[in-house]
Amino acid sequence: MSKKDIIDKLKREVASMPQFDLKCGVCHRKYGKYFVFHHKQYIDSDKIYSDFSDTYAYNEYVLPIIKKDPNRFALLCKKHHTSVERLKMFTPENFERLIKIAKESRNDGRFRTKSSNTTRRKVRGRGRKS
């Protein structure tokens, strides 16, 4: 087994823990490529990603830590990891106001996701044309 295979195997093993359940903590998409263990809380002794030369070296370091202390982490798909990192950049005040306006801007569950678009189109096709 190559170094990559060993790390991938360990990553999947950690992702299978009940805390993570092999799915994104936000959208519940099944564990797969580009999934990330996101640090919710850092402790002083934690090294950060940029301390390492590559993703494998970092994973080799961090996966045993996650295994020991899973509640400090969340398993996220790439999209939701990016979203969380972006939201973290706002000040607490701006974050609260942003979330308030975003919530106020939602309309009756008509989210623009690929799957719901397909479903809606099918339903429309079968029924009346408006």
Ligand SMILES: [Zn+2]
């Ligand atoms: Zn997700």
